[in-house]
Amino acid sequence: MIDQIGPNYIGFQTSQLGNSFSTYNPKELKDNQYRLYTATEDEINNAAELAEKAFYAYAELSGFRRAAFLEAIATEMEAIKEDIIKVYCSESGLPEGRANGELGRTCFQLRSYANHVRKEEHLNLKIDTADEERQPMPKPDLRKLSIPIGPIAVFGSSNFPLAYSTAGGDTASALAAGCTVVLKAHPMHAATSSLVALAILKAAKLTEMPEGVFSHLNSNTHQEGQLLVSHPAIKGVGFTGSLKGGRALFDLASKRKTPIPVFAEMGSMNPVIILPKAVENKVKWTTSIAASMALAAGQFCTNPGLLILFKDENSDAFISDLTKSLAETVDSCMLHPSIFENFQKNKAKLLNQKGVQLLSGTSTANTLENHINGEKVLAKVSAKTFIKNPELHEEVFGVFSLIIELEDTEDLFNLICSLEGQLTGSILGEEFEFKAFEREIKMLAHKVGRIIFNGVPTGVEVCESMLHGGPYPSTTDPRYTAVGVDSIQRWLRPLSYQNCPESLLPEALYNENNPMKMRRVNSKFNNESIV
Amino acid sequence: MIDQIGPNYIGFQTSQLGNSFSTYNPKELKDNQYRLYTATEDEINNAAELAEKAFYAYAELSGFRRAAFLEAIATEMEAIKEDIIKVYCSESGLPEGRANGELGRTCFQLRSYANHVRKEEHLNLKIDTADEERQPMPKPDLRKLSIPIGPIAVFGSSNFPLAYSTAGGDTASALAAGCTVVLKAHPMHAATSSLVALAILKAAKLTEMPEGVFSHLNSNTHQEGQLLVSHPAIKGVGFTGSLKGGRALFDLASKRKTPIPVFAEMGSMNPVIILPKAVENKVKWTTSIAASMALAAGQFCTNPGLLILFKDENSDAFISDLTKSLAETVDSCMLHPSIFENFQKNKAKLLNQKGVQLLSGTSTANTLENHINGEKVLAKVSAKTFIKNPELHEEVFGVFSLIIELEDTEDLFNLICSLEGQLTGSILGEEFEFKAFEREIKMLAHKVGRIIFNGVPTGVEVCESMLHGGPYPSTTDPRYTAVGVDSIQRWLRPLSYQNCPESLLPEALYNENNPMKMRRVNSKFNNESIV
Incomplete structure (x- = not known):
C-alpha cells in the first residue's frame, strides 16, 4: 500500500x-x-x-x-x-x-x-x-x-x-x-x-x-x-x-x-489540585503525576499543566520528590522540531514572568539539538501571582507544569474562579477533604468538562459517560464531547414529522416498535409499540 | 401593578x-x-x-x-x-x-x-x-x-x-x-x-x-x-x-x-407544496391557507410565504379561489407602523423583480394610512424564475405569499434544492402522491426543521416531539429547538465525574436510583439501581 x-x-x-x-x-x-x-x-x-x-x-x-x-x-x-x-x-x-x-x-x-x-x-x-x-x-x-x-x-x-x-x-x-x-x-x-x-x-x-x-x-x-x-x-x-x-x-x-x-x-491546562493528605502521602502520587506529565513528551490534550497545592510542612518534600520523579521518566522527542521550537518559545515566555521559579529544565530557549531527548520543565509560582497575570494562564504544549502554591482556602477558591475553561480538573486527597472543599470543587465543576477524583488527567476512556470537551477555550462548544x-x-439535528403517513416515516418512528427501541412516547420512556 | x-x-x-x-x-x-x-x-x-x-x-x-x-x-x-x-x-x-x-x-x-x-x-x-x-x-x-x-x-x-x-x-x-x-x-x-x-x-x-x-x-x-x-x-x-x-x-x-x-x-418562508390532488380539491385548502397567511397580519415565524403548485388544468381555479379567500379574511393592523413600513418596502422590492405577477394587493409601497387595516399580498412567479433570482428568496414579514408555478417534477426538485433553511415545509395531497414525490420530500426534509403533511405551517404545538428550528437562516443552530x-x-452542557465518591455526586448519579429515573447504565437504558 x-x-x-x-x-x-x-x-x-x-x-x-x-x-x-x-x-x-x-x-x-x-x-x-x-x-x-x-x-x-x-x-x-x-x-x-x-x-x-x-x-x-x-x-x-x-x-x-x-x-x-x-x-x-x-x-x-x-x-x-x-x-x-x-x-x-x-x-x-x-x-x-x-x-x-x-x-x-x-x-x-x-x-x-x-x-x-x-x-x-x-x-x-x-x-x-x-x-x-x-x-x-x-x-x-x-x-x-x-x-x-x-x-x-x-x-x-x-x-x-x-x-x-x-x-x-x-x-x-x-x-x-x-x-x-x-x-x-x-x-x-x-x-x-x-x-x-x-x-x-x-x-x-x-x-x-x-x-x-x-x-x-x-x-x-x-x-x-x-x-x-x-x-x-x-x-x-x-x-x-x-x-x-x-x-x-x-x-x-x-x-x-x-x-x-x-x-x-x-487548549487546556488540566489543573490538578493536590490536597494536603495527598501531599503528605507523596509516594502515592509523585510518580504517577510525573508519568502523566511526561507521557508522549507532554503532547496530550489532557497533560497536567497546573499542579495546585497548599504550602505546608509537607509541600517542599512533595515538590522535591516530584522533581526527582520527573527526571526519572523516559526521555522522548517531540512530534516535530517545529513543535519543540514552539515549546521552547512558549516556555521561555512563561518562565520569564515575574514570580515564576524554575525547578527543572532551562529558562532560556533550548537548542534544536535537544529536540530528540526532549526537555522536562517544572516551575513554581504563588496563587496570587498566577491569578493576576493572564500570561501565566496560557498552555505550554510539551512537558511543562506550573506548580501553584496556595496560602489558604481563599487562594484556592480565587484561583479556581480565575481559570478559563478546561477539559479536565483533578482532585487528589481523602474523602473527608473533598467534603471540606465542596465549595471549591463545585466551582471547579463549572470550569471543566470532566472532574477526576484521585487520578491524573491523561487517559481518556472511550465510553458513553465520557465527556471530552469543556468550556472555551478547551473547546468551541461546551455542549458536545x-x-x-x-x-x-455533534453531527445530528432533529427533524419533526407532523401528521406523516406511516408509509413515509422512518421505520424507527412507526407505531410498531420492532426491535424494541427505547423511545419517548407522550413524554414517557418506553420500548413498546403504540396501539 | x-x-x-x-x-x-x-x-x-x-x-x-x-x-x-x-x-x-x-x-x-x-x-x-x-x-x-x-x-x-x-x-x-x-x-x-x-x-x-x-x-x-x-x-x-x-x-x-x-x-x-x-x-x-x-x-x-x-x-x-x-x-x-x-x-x-x-x-x-x-x-x-x-x-x-x-x-x-x-x-x-x-x-x-x-x-x-x-x-x-x-x-x-x-x-x-x-x-x-x-x-x-x-x-x-x-x-x-x-x-x-x-x-x-x-x-x-x-x-x-x-x-x-x-x-x-x-x-x-x-x-x-x-x-x-x-x-x-x-x-x-x-x-x-x-x-x-x-x-x-x-x-x-x-x-x-x-x-x-x-x-x-x-x-x-x-x-x-x-x-x-x-x-x-x-x-x-x-x-x-x-x-x-x-x-x-x-x-x-x-x-x-x-x-x-x-x-x-x-427568517423562514415556510414553503407549502400543493400537490395536484390538493389543487383539484381546492375547497378543502384555499380557506385554510388564506387563514394561515392572514393570521395576526402575517406576523408569524411560520407564516406560509411560498405556495408551490404544478401549472395544470386546475391550478388557475385554485389560485383564483385562494385570492378570493384571502380577500375575505379579517383585516388587521400590524404590530407597529415601522413594521408596516418595512413590509411595504420589502414587498415593493420583491414585486418589482422580473417575472413576478401581482394577484392581490398593490405593487407600490402603500401609505401608512393603510397600516391599521393591513394589506394582503399574493403574487405569482415561475419556478425557473424563482430559482435563479436570490432576491425572490427573501422573507417578506407580513401577509405576503408568492405562488410558484411548476412545469414538471424536475422544476419541483430543483426548486427544493434551491431553498435556504426553513422552519417548516408542508405538503398537501394524497398518500399515493406523497409516495410518487418521495425523492422531493426527502430533499425537503434536509431543508427544514419540521415537515407537515396535509396541514398549514402556522400552529406550533408545545410538546416534546416538536422541532421549532431548522437549518440557517431559519436559526443559527439546526441542532436545537x-x-x-x-x-x-440549549442551555445545558454535560459534565463527567470520574471515580467520584458517592457523597460528592449529584443524587441522580447515585447507585441507588430512587425515584426510578431512566438512565443509560453501561450503554443500556434502565431505571434500576446499580447493585
Whole structure:
C-alpha cells in the first residue's frame, strides 16, 4: 500500500495537481521518502461537491449499513497494520507501543460507534400521538428523530495521528451519524493519513458506500483547510489542535454566509489540585503525576499543566520528590522540531514572568539539538501571582507544569474562579477533604468538562459517560464531547414529522416498535409499540 | 401593578438612570401613557454581574425547587392577567382573544417545563461502572449528567409579546435548565414586558430564589442588547426575530474573546407544496391557507410565504379561489407602523423583480394610512424564475405569499434544492402522491426543521416531539429547538465525574436510583439501581 501514498483521494479517484512536499522523521532529523501532493482549489471544490452529492445517498442508509462500513474500516486498518505502524513511527517519532495502542483505540472507537448506530441508539426518538378531540384545536401527531447535518470537514490532529485524525473520533462519529467526510490530513503525518484513507476507501467499496462518502486531501499550508471550511457544501467542522488554529477555523465558519457548527477541541491546562493528605502521602502520587506529565513528551490534550497545592510542612518534600520523579521518566522527542521550537518559545515566555521559579529544565530557549531527548520543565509560582497575570494562564504544549502554591482556602477558591475553561480538573486527597472543599470543587465543576477524583488527567476512556470537551477555550462548544458515542450527536439535528403517513416515516418512528427501541412516547420512556 | 412600570429591574431592585421612552399604540396611532427608562451601561453590567453571582446558587437548586419557581411565575402572571392583557393590546394592536391565547400558551409552557425538570428528565444521565480487572488498565467509573451553562441573555421578540418574550420559551427553558436570565425587553411592548417581569420577580421572592435569578432591562436602540451580549458574565443568548437582528447578535457573540452559543430563531418562508390532488380539491385548502397567511397580519415565524403548485388544468381555479379567500379574511393592523413600513418596502422590492405577477394587493409601497387595516399580498412567479433570482428568496414579514408555478417534477426538485433553511415545509395531497414525490420530500426534509403533511405551517404545538428550528437562516443552530422541553437542552452542557465518591455526586448519579429515573447504565437504558 505504501506505493499508493502521494495523491489526494477524491472519492474513489486519485488526483495530484498541486505542489509536492515530504514528511519529516523527527527522530532521525531527516525527510521521509514519501512525497505528497497538496490539494488545489479545484481539488478541494471537487471533494466538497462530491461529499454533498454522496451525502443524500449516504444519509438514507440504515444504521446497519453504516455500522458495516465502520467495522470494515477497522478491519482494513488492521489488515495493513504493519505498514501503518511503520509509517506512523517514521512521521511522529512516537514509539511502536504507542502506535499499536493508538491503532487499537481507533479500531475500538470505530466498532463502538458502529455498535451504537447499528442499534440506532443515536436517533433520540420522540413521539407525541394525535388527539383529534382536543379543544380548542385538535392535537397533531408529531414524531421526531435525529438526522445527519451534511458533509463534515475533519482536520487531522498533530498529536494523535490515528485516534484523532483520518479514521479517528471525528471521522468515525461523523460517518456514524450519516454525514460524509472530507478529511484534511495533518501535514506532519500525511503519509500515515494516506494509508488510513486507503483503508477507509477500500472499506467503502467493499460495503458499497456511495462514492464521495470519504475524500482525503493533503496540505502543507493553512490555505487548503480555509478553502474547505469556506465551501458552501460543508456543513460542519471537526478539529483537534491548538487554540490559535481552532479559533481561526471557528471564526471562518462563523463568518460564512451560512455559518456552520465547529467543534474544535483546543487548549487546556488540566489543573490538578493536590490536597494536603495527598501531599503528605507523596509516594502515592509523585510518580504517577510525573508519568502523566511526561507521557508522549507532554503532547496530550489532557497533560497536567497546573499542579495546585497548599504550602505546608509537607509541600517542599512533595515538590522535591516530584522533581526527582520527573527526571526519572523516559526521555522522548517531540512530534516535530517545529513543535519543540514552539515549546521552547512558549516556555521561555512563561518562565520569564515575574514570580515564576524554575525547578527543572532551562529558562532560556533550548537548542534544536535537544529536540530528540526532549526537555522536562517544572516551575513554581504563588496563587496570587498566577491569578493576576493572564500570561501565566496560557498552555505550554510539551512537558511543562506550573506548580501553584496556595496560602489558604481563599487562594484556592480565587484561583479556581480565575481559570478559563478546561477539559479536565483533578482532585487528589481523602474523602473527608473533598467534603471540606465542596465549595471549591463545585466551582471547579463549572470550569471543566470532566472532574477526576484521585487520578491524573491523561487517559481518556472511550465510553458513553465520557465527556471530552469543556468550556472555551478547551473547546468551541461546551455542549458536545469529542470522545464516546455521544460525539455522534455533534453531527445530528432533529427533524419533526407532523401528521406523516406511516408509509413515509422512518421505520424507527412507526407505531410498531420492532426491535424494541427505547423511545419517548407522550413524554414517557418506553420500548413498546403504540396501539 | 401598572404604576410600577418604568424602571429596569436589576434583581429585586429598581433602577432608572437612562433616557425615557414611550411605547406606541399601533391601532390608535398614538403614544401609550407608559414611560420606560433605557438601561445604561452601568445598569447592564450590574444586571449581568448579579446574574453571574446568582447563577452559582441557582444552578445548585434541585429540579423540584426550580419547578416551583416556574409554576409560581405562571400563577403570578395569571393573577395580573387583566393588566397584562390590557397593556398587551395597547402595545401590539393584537386582539384580546389572541392575547388571552398567548398568555395561556406561555403559562402552559412554564408548567410543562416545570414538570419536566421536577422529574429531572432533562439531565441525560449516563453511567459506566468501573472494572478494576480490565487489562491493560483498570476501567474508571464515569458518570455524566447535564449542568446549566451560565447566565443567559434573552431578547423579547416583536411578534410574541408573551410566548416568545419576557417569560416566554427562551426564559422558561433557561430558568428550567438552571441558568439565570437577563431579559432585554422588546421596545415595542416594554410595558407588557415590565408587568410580566414583575410577576417573575414576585414568584422569585415567593419561592426564595437568589436575587439576580432574573433581571429586566429596557432599551430603545440596539446598543443595550449589544452591551449585554458582549458582557463576559453572559454565557448564552436566546433571540427570536429578524435575520438581520439575529445575525448581528450571532456575529457579536462569535467574535467575543470567549465565544458563546446563540440560539436565534430568524427568517423562514415556510414553503407549502400543493400537490395536484390538493389543487383539484381546492375547497378543502384555499380557506385554510388564506387563514394561515392572514393570521395576526402575517406576523408569524411560520407564516406560509411560498405556495408551490404544478401549472395544470386546475391550478388557475385554485389560485383564483385562494385570492378570493384571502380577500375575505379579517383585516388587521400590524404590530407597529415601522413594521408596516418595512413590509411595504420589502414587498415593493420583491414585486418589482422580473417575472413576478401581482394577484392581490398593490405593487407600490402603500401609505401608512393603510397600516391599521393591513394589506394582503399574493403574487405569482415561475419556478425557473424563482430559482435563479436570490432576491425572490427573501422573507417578506407580513401577509405576503408568492405562488410558484411548476412545469414538471424536475422544476419541483430543483426548486427544493434551491431553498435556504426553513422552519417548516408542508405538503398537501394524497398518500399515493406523497409516495410518487418521495425523492422531493426527502430533499425537503434536509431543508427544514419540521415537515407537515396535509396541514398549514402556522400552529406550533408545545410538546416534546416538536422541532421549532431548522437549518440557517431559519436559526443559527439546526441542532436545537425553541419550542418544547427539548429547548431546555440549549442551555445545558454535560459534565463527567470520574471515580467520584458517592457523597460528592449529584443524587441522580447515585447507585441507588430512587425515584426510578431512566438512565443509560453501561450503554443500556434502565431505571434500576446499580447493585
